[in-house]
Amino acid sequence: MPLYYALVDCNNFYASCERIFDPSLWGRPVIILSNNDGCVVARSQEAKEAGVPFAVPYFKIKDMIRAHNIAVFSSNYALYADISNRVMTTLHSFSPDIEVYSIDEAFLLFRNAGKNLEELGGEIRRKIYRDIGVPVSVGIAPTKTLAKAASGYAKRNPHTGGVVFLHDKESVDEVLHNMSVVDIWGIGPAYAAKLKNRRVQSAMDFSILDEKWVRKNMTITGLRTLYEVRGYPCIEFEEAPSPKKAILSSRSFGSPIKKLNQLRESLSMYTSRAAEKLRKQKCAAGAITVFVMTNRFRNDPQYSRSLTMELPEATCDTSVLISSAMILLDKIFREGFSYKKAGVMLSDLVSEKNIQKNLFTHTTGKERDHLMKTVDLINNSYGSGKIFYASSGGDKTWRMKREFLSPRYTTRWEDIPLVTI
């Protein structure tokens, strides 16, 4: 029975989100910056054509921005996440089997479907564009890796109408021939360089490689990719998002910081964030790691360290986690460096129901639970960071830069667009 995977991929997703509410951006190059307005993480088609490279630091392209009248935005995750949810909800109406792969992509599974899949792809495209305003590309193929390849091909080649269905050898070969090996899902720059030495350039070259060589040089994951490219599905379809094994919260600072106090504030803040995420997925952490680092792009003296501590008892209590983080920070902090980034990682996660009690620690139990729930409730209702731990400080000189933030059109009452007649 034929089984096909469809990959639906939003085109230039962040840029498309900004355009929904600001039609003056149509036809104009648009770029979106990473946290701290550091580098470019998304570009509209026009911006790509104007020559803005991916991941380039913002300060390096200021001239180009002026010359091409490029619209610049800070990342507005509240907006993107909300639009993403709408897209995923719409996709659900096309197949009950959906794997939300990232904020702008989802796989759909189609069982026993025939030739009409191409048509269905077109329908998906039209519906999402009409209902939400986001253009998407659709790739349909017998494996996830080929579906990815197909949607990429659809995006690059307008004559496809944004939908590519790989249903026979000819159509697969056409796509693989016109695809660079580094664009295969699962092959990054390191493997691509290795492959280039073997004169493997196109995805087609890769598909006919010797299995043993791939296994030896690209591990078992590389071998899976090889089979997938040949049309044998090896990568599982995961409908339910698998529970996280670690939770990370880290940030670069708006400007470098030198004082222990400032590091303490920022780490205390990141720990609160991580703990919130932890409670949201109803888990407790058995270990905590703290790391600090200087700016590797500068010629200053460099320092980078991390330290992990096992907690006597798995916990999701923010204050326990903060005090543990502070102990770790005190151990790794060195005077005299300009720190650029710090973070905290919570690992050894267990379900909050299965916490192994420690005989020798004093737990306060229910009251703390209740306190945490209340803190989360307040912050969820009145905005993140409405109440916070005093150790997170009020100074916040280290806070993130977001100079070009658009309104949270869909998630904040004050920001809802007004229509004037």
Next chain:
DNA sequence: TCTGGGGTCCTAGGACCC
């Protein structure tokens, strides 16, 4: 002179993804 072998667990580092 000859210096085992098999197993587990942990960690660091490297690869990839968006």
Next chain:
DNA sequence: TCTGGGGTCCTAGGACCC
């Protein structure tokens, strides 16, 4: 002046055990 953040998986090698 200004170079993101948050993840997963795999492997090699060391420590340790019998």
